[in-house]
Amino acid sequence: xxxxxxxxxxxxxxxxxxxxxxxxxxxxxxxxxxxxxxxxxxxxxxxxxxxxxxxxxxxxxxxxxxxxxxxxxxxxxxxxxxxxxxxxxxxxxxxxxxxxxxxxxxxxxxxxxxxxxxxxxxxxxxxxxxxxxxxxxxxxxxxxxxxxxxxxxxxxxxxxxxxxxxxxxxxxxxxxxxxxxxxxxxxxxxxxxxxxxxxxxxxxxxxxxxxxxxxxxxxxxxxxxxxxxxxxxxxxxxxxxxxxxxxxxxxxxxxxxxxxxxxxxxxxxxxxxxxxxxxxxxxxxxxxxxxxxxxxxxxxxxxxxxxxxxxxxxxxxxxxxxxxxxxxxxxxxxxxxxxxxxxxxxxxxxxxxxxxxxxxxxxxxxxxxxxxxxxxxxxxxxxxxxxxxxxxxxxxxxxxxxxxxxxxxxxxxxxxxxxxxxxxxxxxxxxxxxxxxxxxxxxxxxxxxxxxx
Amino acid sequence: xxxxxxxxxxxxxxxxxxxxxxxxxxxxxxxxxxxxxxxxxxxxxxxxxxxxxxxxxxxxxxxxxxxxxxxxxxxxxxxxxxxxxxxxxxxxxxxxxxxxxxxxxxxxxxxxxxxxxxxxxxxxxxxxxxxxxxxxxxxxxxxxxxxxxxxxxxxxxxxxxxxxxxxxxxxxxxxxxxxxxxxxxxxxxxxxxxxxxxxxxxxxxxxxxxxxxxxxxxxxxxxxxxxxxxxxxxxxxxxxxxxxxxxxxxxxxxxxxxxxxxxxxxxxxxxxxxxxxxx
Numbered sequence: 001x002x003x004x005x006x007x008x009x010x011x012x013x014x015x016x017x018x019x020x021x022x023x024x025x026x027x028x029x030x031x032x033x034x035x036x037x038x039x040x041x042x043x044x045x046x047x048x049x050x051x052x053x054x055x056x057x058x059x060x061x062x063x064x065x066x067x068x069x070x071x072x073x074x075x076x077x078x079x080x081x082x083x084x085x086x087x088x089x090x091x092x093x094x095x096x097x098x099x100x101x102x103x104x105x106x107x108x109x110x111x112x113x114x115x116x117x118x119x120x121x122x123x124x125x126x127x128x129x130x131x132x133x134x135x136x137x138x139x140x141x142x143x144x145x146x147x148x149x150x151x152x153x154x155x156x157x158x159x160x161x162x163x164x165x166x167x168x169x170x171x172x173x174x175x176x177x178x179x180x181x182x183x184x185x186x187x188x189x190x191x192x193x194x195x196x197x198x199x200x201x202x203x204x205x206x207x208x209x210x211x212x213x214x215x216x217x218x219x220x221x222x223x224x225x226x227x228x229x230x231x232x233x234x235x236x237x238x239x240x241x242x243x244x245x246x247x248x249x250x251x252x253x254x255x256x257x258x259x260x261x262x263x264x265x266x267x268x269x270x271x272x273x274x275x276x277x278x279x280x281x282x283x284x285x286x287x288x289x290x291x292x293x294x295x296x297x298x299x300x301x302x303x304x305x306x307x308x309x310x311x312x313x314x315x316x317x318x319x320x321x322x323x324x325x326x327x328x329x330x331x332x333x334x335x336x337x338x339x340x341x342x343x344x345x346x347x348x349x350x351x352x353x354x355x356x357x358x359x360x361x362x363x364x365x366x367x368x369x370x371x372x373x374x375x376x377x378x379x380x381x382x383x384x385x386x387x388x389x390x391x392x393x394x395x396x397x398x399x400x401x402x403x404x405x406x407x408x409x410x411x412x413x414x415x416x417x418x419x420x421x422x423x424x425x426x427x428x429x430x431x432x433x434x435x436x437x438x439x440x441x442x443x444x445x446x447x448x449x450x451x452x453x
Numbered sequence: 454x455x456x457x458x459x460x461x462x463x464x465x466x467x468x469x470x471x472x473x474x475x476x477x478x479x480x481x482x483x484x485x486x487x488x489x490x491x492x493x494x495x496x497x498x499x500x501x502x503x504x505x506x507x508x509x510x511x512x513x514x515x516x517x518x519x520x521x522x523x524x525x526x527x528x529x530x531x532x533x534x535x536x537x538x539x540x541x542x543x544x545x546x547x548x549x550x551x552x553x554x555x556x557x558x559x560x561x562x563x564x565x566x567x568x569x570x571x572x573x574x575x576x577x578x579x580x581x582x583x584x585x586x587x588x589x590x591x592x593x594x595x596x597x598x599x600x601x602x603x604x605x606x607x608x609x610x611x612x613x614x615x616x617x618x619x620x621x622x623x624x625x626x627x628x629x630x631x632x633x634x635x636x637x638x639x640x641x642x643x644x645x646x647x648x649x650x651x652x653x654x655x656x657x658x659x660x661x662x663x664x665x666x667x668x669x670x671x672x673x674x675x676x677x678x679x680x681x682x683x684x685x686x687x688x689x690x691x692x693x694x695x696x697x698x699x700x701x702x703x704x705x706x707x708x709x710x711x712x713x714x715x716x717x718x719x720x721x722x723x724x725x726x727x728x729x730x731x732x
Contacts, residue, residue, distance in 0.1 A: 021693040028682045029683075031682055032679045035675050039672040039723055184668075193665065237577060237578060238575065238578070239578055239581075260578035261579070273578075392658075395654070396647060396651055403643040433640075435636050
């Protein structure tokens, strides 16, 4: 039968599947619903933890469905691919059509168009066609936008539009999503994320990459000079600070004290304050001075470590008390001098001069415990991140263009009527927010109708 | 703390306003609703002052930070946003009947806030960032817009039943016509959507600056994406497939339930990087 449409070819059918908005809506909803699983089931935990929570059969099922790392599972990624293909196809299908409409607007208000426009007004005026056309063109310019004038036979058509950019909003938004995905993929392929602990005074040139056994060469060395923890008077943490140096070829080329929310960046690699802890045991600071007060040495005593003092003997820290006999922090030391029995006594941090009473050749004073800390740093290189930000900026701009601009079009048709009067039709339409446009149209209507020759 | 007294007063005012709006509907008396409007205006002044006082008091305590950093503060800020947005809508659409459906959301939020710790605590290091301001404010304006949309969607569902039966009686008869409600559902969402988008983006930017990852599928992040996907579906359904009326209203309510889950559910039920928001 001649009037029956030919059945679409398989390629057309595939294409029609991918350009449908219905598919987009279904994909959005399915992505939303499936994403919930990963928020209920804690992701990327060690298997032992899951075994504690779930029965064997449900563990096996969830493991099979990749629910323990679902956002990186093949099926979730496949949905994201489907989403992107759908988005791209919709754009390829619709963008040229939109561009054609924008480039070649319907500048004439013919009867077919008139029928589709719900906002329309008709009236008649005495006078000549050209005079009224010029008057209404001026009125439209002042109350809406400068119109294009088309003369055709005994008719004059005026066409004015505003907010044509709103037509591009949806494409800018869709493009932004693709740009974000490109940025994310670039970051994953070309960048790395790692984590490293650096004890105070030590340096690293490589960091272990997160979630793998690989290590990443930094291309330079990072040293942690010091770590400090500040607290509020209430004891809550106020700041974690790491004094970091970047060393290249044996020279310090950069130095920065980083805190949470203020990282260090060198050659595209970022170091973020993330964690901290105590590296090894604490050492006790003991100052050694002559009787007249001239300092001889400052010792760092590790627990039970014997340290020699020239011309005196050996000293060993054996005990520490935060509040010894109510006198605050104190260190118990054992001093052995050649040929003499070992002497054991306490040094009080708050009273550095008390050791004079021992009436020995040197005075020892305890300067407190020093715990050697390590800083825990997130290390990241993400060459795609700026592309992601570009996409994000475009997304906000695109959404605002799409929803807050409206492509508004107004036509005026003037025709010489049979009775010698000029028949006027004013009509308009808007791509968005018709309610607001109705009000604007009323104002245009009032303004245009109010003008006289 | 004087800010808490002012917030308690705000709670009472929101309760009074809700009662007045509901009373006006039952009594079919718009004059009662006028008092509701003035109560809302007063509540706006008092709650704005309360936020200012709280901010000032934090400086006096030597902490000095914007009052949007824990559950109590986020709840009062949410209620504050809903109230202001409501007043804008009431003025723009010229109907006070919305109040009976929107103000109870603000009131319930404040009631919930009252049961939370209202003390001003110093900021933990993770929250000490300028991104905090942009992130929280954009998110909450978005949430408030979705709340207004859901309140109106509820009105729509009630009204649509009557309009279909071609009757107009009782409390529901006083509601604005469906066309207007339907439009308002959509308008609120197109305001909320860019704010939510900006909220997610500022959150990602902050996460990247604090942790070196802009997206880590943390439950809060994921739920914000779920909310975003639901409203994206709503907008596609509406704009390209002409979903109006009942289906759009239901989708708006679903979107707001997802929003509540994202805002409160994640902190109260699930665990993750946003856990400080739960205290």
